Structure formats: structure tokens, C-alpha cells
Amino acid sequence: MVDNYDESRSSGAALAATIEMDKDKRGKARTVKPLRQLWPFISRYPFLLTAFLIFLALAALLNLGITEALRVIVDCGFGGKEDVSESCARYALGDIGQMGSYFKFGMVIGLGLALFSALRFYFISVLGQRVITDIRKAVYNKLTRLSPEFFERVHTGEVLSRLTTDTTLIETVIGSSVSFAIRSIAVSIGALIWMFFISWKLTLLVAAIGPIVLIPAILIGKRIRVLSRSSQDNLARASGRAGESLGAIQTVQAFTREAKERADFSEAVEKTFDAHKKRILVRSFMTLIIFGLGMIGMIGVMWFGASEVAAAQATGGEDGLSGGRITQFTFLAFMVVSSTGFLTGTWTELLRASGATERIMELLAEKPHIKAPANPAALTNTQGAIKFENVNFIYPSRPTEQTLQDISFEIKPGETVALVGPSGAGKSTIFQVLLRFYDTQSGLVTIDGFPITKLSPQDLRRQFAIVQQNTPLFSGSAMENIRYGREGASDEDVIAAAKAAFAHEFIEKLPEGYLTDLGESAVTLSGGQRQRLAIARAILRDAPVLLLDEATSALDAESERAVQLAFEDMSKSKTTLVIAHRLATVLKADRIIVMDEGRIVETGTHKELVNNKGLYARLAELQFDAAASL
Numbered sequence: 001m002v003d004n005y006d007e008s009r010s011s012g013a014a015l016a017a018t019i020e021m022d023k024d025k026r027g028k029a030r031t032v033k034p035l036r037q038l039w040p041f042i043s044r045y046p047f048l049l050t051a052f053l054i055f056l057a058l059a060a061l062l063n064l065g066i067t068e069a070l071r072v073i074v075d076c077g078f079g080g081k082e083d084v085s086e087s088c089a090r091y092a093l094g095d096i097g098q099m100g101s102y103f104k105f106g107m108v109i110g111l112g113l114a115l116f117s118a119l120r121f122y123f124i125s126v127l128g129q130r131v132i133t134d135i136r137k138a139v140y141n142k143l144t145r146l147s148p149e150f151f152e153r154v155h156t157g158e159v160l161s162r163l164t165t166d167t168t169l170i171e172t173v174i175g176s177s178v179s180f181a182i183r184s185i186a187v188s189i190g191a192l193i194w195m196f197f198i199s200w201k202l203t204l205l206v207a208a209i210g211p212i213v214l215i216p217a218i219l220i221g222k223r224i225r226v227l228s229r230s231s232q233d234n235l236a237r238a239s240g241r242a243g244e245s246l247g248a249i250q251t252v253q254a255f256t257r258e259a260k261e262r263a264d265f266s267e268a269v270e271k272t273f274d275a276h277k278k279r280i281l282v283r284s285f286m287t288l289i290i291f292g293l294g295m296i297g298m299i300g301v302m303w304f305g306a307s308e309v310a311a312a313q314a315t316g317g318e319d320g321l322s323g324g325r326i327t328q329f330t331f332l333a334f335m336v337v338s339s340t341g342f343l344t345g346t347w348t349e350l351l352r353a354s355g356a357t358e359r360i361m362e363l364l365a366e367k368p369h370i371k372a373p374a375n376p377a378a379l380t381n382t383q384g385a386i387k388f389e390n391v392n393f394i395y396p397s398r399p400t401e402q403t404l405q406d407i408s409f410e411i412k413p414g415e416t417v418a419l420v421g422p423s424g425a426g427k428s429t430i431f432q433v434l435l436r437f438y439d440t441q442s443g444l445v446t447i448d449g450f451p452i453t454k455l456s457p458q459d460l461r462r463q464f465a466i467v468q469q470n471t472p473l474f475s476g477s478a479m480e481n482i483r484y485g486r487e488g489a490s491d492e493d494v495i496a497a498a499k500a501a502f503a504h505e506f507i508e509k510l511p512e513g514y515l516t517d518l519g520e521s522a523v524t525l526s527g528g529q530r531q532r533l534a535i536a537r538a539i540l541r542d543a544p545v546l547l548l549d550e551a552t553s554a555l556d557a558e559s560e561r562a563v564q565l566a567f568e569d570m571s572k573s574k575t576t577l578v579i580a581h582r583l584a585t586v587l588k589a590d591r592i593i594v595m596d597e598g599r600i601v602e603t604g605t606h607k608e609l610v611n612n613k614g615l616y617a618r619l620a621e622l623q624f625d626a627a628a629s630l
């Protein structure tokens, strides 16, 4: 969980990395103990669980019962000499001695077995799905609560694999493996006991022959699992690599590397084929061995049994062994042997699910770094007064760099303050601290006099409308993206916000206007268009404090001016903190705070700062160039 996945990777590479990592982690768990942690999720559904256990028990009983039915059919139904004996009579459905009555008995048992098996399957599958749905929700609920710090530490690909791969592993285990395992154990024990009662001699014979079939089956089965895992890994790696290349198809084609990409992919899938072929060969061999040994063993047991029957008849015909009993015995033996074989495969599956459970539970135990106070103060009628007092801050993922050093400033309600400074100065970090995505190491940040740590983070964040530097948007339509700012806003409000953000015109021109699907993270828009949507979203939010982080950097001069006007309109009634590079924005501010290397180096109006001949004057000269002379 605390592995370092802090390098930024493209999504394809991330997938490949996740797969690599999954491979290392797979089967990490040595015991099935972590599976116990699923109990709280399972015990929430006592009805499903009880129903499953009842039908499991009934199905197991009838599983044994069906072998008895077989015996009755063979011994009695076929009209053997015992057809009215005690052991037949008690099973007759209808007239005792009638051939059909024994077949009817068999059918009833068979139907019962089918019914209980179906019900068992139904209840355990629903339980499995129910539990896994709850776990998925719990994981996602937890993820949305965690602080940005967590996502710096754990790679998104890794997080997503918990949500998908790991939960699926658990799903198969609860839904099928465990159910089959319990059934196999129950049936095996019952069958063994019954076998012993039928004939201890034959049982010992099976105990001697069984391992001869089982051991090669277990060994070969293990080999098959290793091989199929390696072919899965190969395929996953090839897909990861292909995903990366297709994601950057323009780069591939621009560098004319298509042939190389094809060769790489072809090599990877050929390797997968080779691994599969090996697996198929081993599997075929296993079929040969198991069928061969199994059949010989089974018929051998019957042969031995038959001679026992013959011997018994020769010495006076006791009622114990009969053709039907031998048939029944063979079936019971078959059930024990095949269940045991099945269980060994299940064990590996249980271990994998156990590893998955461990990882998921680790995630569920993760605590958000930002803690809400026990009795949060209530913010009402926020004025938007903001104050930083001697704030020092270091990003947890970069402990060697003091990102904010002794920052103090104050913004009065309704004021507009510009933050300027070279990139990396710490301007965006001020916003991060203000929204309390990170806690500072020392100093005090207040809004309307309340220390932000005394407020609930949600309540605090409701006071802000932010336009972030990289303008993250979501897949969906323009309408949905803008409405993200205020749930339940009317279409008219959304359109008004879009107009204010100078976005209305381009949105109208999209094929389906406001309802056009913008693609994943709205990739189909240009940088400037994305920015205008983000601005509209912030305008719609209508919060007391407006935070703009280079919000107009991708706009052309004309639309910037228009957006600027909209902001000016808004900022009359709101506190505005704006990070900007362009003079047009900065000039309008009541005050300018100049930052460099995590410190505030100057504060003042444009005029004062230009006269100061400090960093601002230099920046103004360089960055604001011609405009600076205005």
C-alpha cells in the first residue's frame, strides 16, 4: 500500500506498471486468514447466508441420496431377486415390487437434488454479488474522502485495480469457490463414511488407488496454473503496451514507428500463444492420465467388488453387497476423488482472494489526512475575509523543499488581490492550503476569523469558486460540466453563466449545442474553450470567494477582456484572489502580492511596485512587456 508510485506515468504505462505489480503481489498472502475480514460484509445478510447453508446441506444430503437411488434402481428397479426385500420395499413409491416405483423414487431424489442445487447456487451467488457491490461502494466512498496526499503516494492505476481486479477476485471466491469448497468437503466426508459402511475393504482399496490418480492430477494442475498465469501476464503486458501506443498514436505515426510497434506487439502475442500451447499440451496430457488412471481404477474397484459379491453369494448370499451397492460405492468414490482434486485448485484461488482482501482492507483502513474537527464551527453569511499568518508549508511528498515560507497577508471582504511571481513560486500552493487539501506545518489560515481547521472541510470549500490552472473537466456535455458548479441549477442559469464566461457562442456552435458529448475529460475542446467552461462552472457556483489560477491564460486577448469584465462584475461583491501573468488582470487588482521561492517579496499596487524597482518591476518589464508601459 505504501509503495512508491509517485513517478508520473502515462496511462498505458501505468497499466503496464500495475500489471507488473499485480504479478508480484499475486498470491502474496500465505494464509487465508485475511478472508475473515470479509465476515462483517457477509454477516450483514443473515437471510441469504442461512438460506444458502440450508440448501447447501440439503443438496449435499441428496447428493449422497442420489447414489442410494442408483443402488435401488439397479438392485430393485431392474427386477433383481431382491425386489420385494426390506432394502427395496422402503424406497418404493407406489406399489411395492413394481419396477416403476423404484424409478419414480430415483426421479424424486434427482429432482430434489436439482432444486436444492439451484437454490444453493442462487443464494450464494446473490450473496456474493451483494457483498462485492457493498465492498466496491465502500472502496469508492473511501477514495472520494481521501486527501490528495494519498493519490500522490499511490498510483491511480493501482487504486483502480483495487476497485476492479481485486474485487472481482473476491467475487469469484464468495460466489463460487467457497460454495463449491464447502459442498465438496461436506459431500466427501459423507461419502467416505457411507463407503466405509458399504465395504471397508473396498474403501481401503480406494484409499490406496486414489492418490495414484490424485497426485499426478494435483501436480499437473499446479503446472497448468503457472502456465496460464504466465500467458495472462504476457497478454496483459502486450495490451498495456498497445494501450500506451494507441493513446499516443500521433507520436507513433509522426516518428514513423508503426512497423516497430507492430513487431513488438506481434512478438508479445506470439509469446502468449506459445505459453497457451504449452498449457494446452500439459492439459491434454492431464486428461490422458486422469481419464486413463481414473477409469482403470474405477473399473478395477468394480471388478474387485463384483468378485466380493460372487464370493458372498457362493457362501450363502448375505444381504450386504450387491450389484447396486457396488455401483453406488463407485459413485461415492468418484465423488470423493473428484472433490479432493477440485479442492486443491480452490486453495490457490482462496489464497489469491485472500491477497486481494488484504489489499482492499488496507485501503478501507486508510485515514484521510485532513481531519474534520469534532465540533466544527458553522459558517453563515460568509463575508470572505481571508488571512494567512506566518504560514509555513512543506508538501508531504517533497519533504526537502519548503514550498511556503512565513506567508502572511490579509484580504478584506470584497477585495480583489492578485498573486504574481515566477512559476514554482508557490502561488497555486496558496490555493491548495486555503481549500485545505493539505494542512500547514505552522501558522494560521482563517476565513471570517475562523481558523480553517475549525471548520468542516466541506463547509470551508463551499465558500470558494475555483478555476484551476489545468481546468479539469469531466466527460459529458457542456451543460453537465457547467452545472457541476452548482447541482440543480436551471438551464437558464447555466446558459447565463456560459454567456458571462464568453463560452455561449462556441457551445452553441457544437453539433448538439449544450448537450454535445465532449468526450473523456472534454478532450474534444481546445485549451481556451476548456478554460471558458471552467470559468462558467465557477461563475455558476456563486460562492463568496473567487479563486482564479491563471484562469484566462489560454484565452485570446479579446475573449480574455470579455471574461475579465464578467469577473469584475462578480468581484465587486466577492473576495477575489487571482493568480495571473497578464498585466490586464493585475492592473485591476486592489493589491498585488509578489511571491518568489515560497516567500512574499513585495506587496502593493501596480504603481507602487513598479516604482519599487524590485521583482515585480522586472517581471512587468519582461512578462507584461509592451503592456507594462501603459
Ligand SMILES: Nc1ncnc2c1ncn2[C@@H]1O[C@H](COP(=O)(O)OP(=O)(O)O)[C@@H](O)[C@H]1O
Binding pocket: 152, 395, 397, 398, 403, 421, 422, 423, 424, 425, 426, 427, 428, 429, 430
Ligand atoms: N503536489 C505537490 N507535491 C509536491 N510538490 C509540489 C506539489 N505541487 C507543487 N509542488 C511544488 O511546489 C512548488 C510550488 O508550486 P506551485 O504552487 O504550483 O507554483 P506556482 O503556482 O507558483 O507556479 C514547486 O516547486 C512545485 O514543484
Ligand SMILES: [Mg+2]
Binding pocket: 424, 427, 428, 429, 469, 549
Ligand atoms: Mg501555479
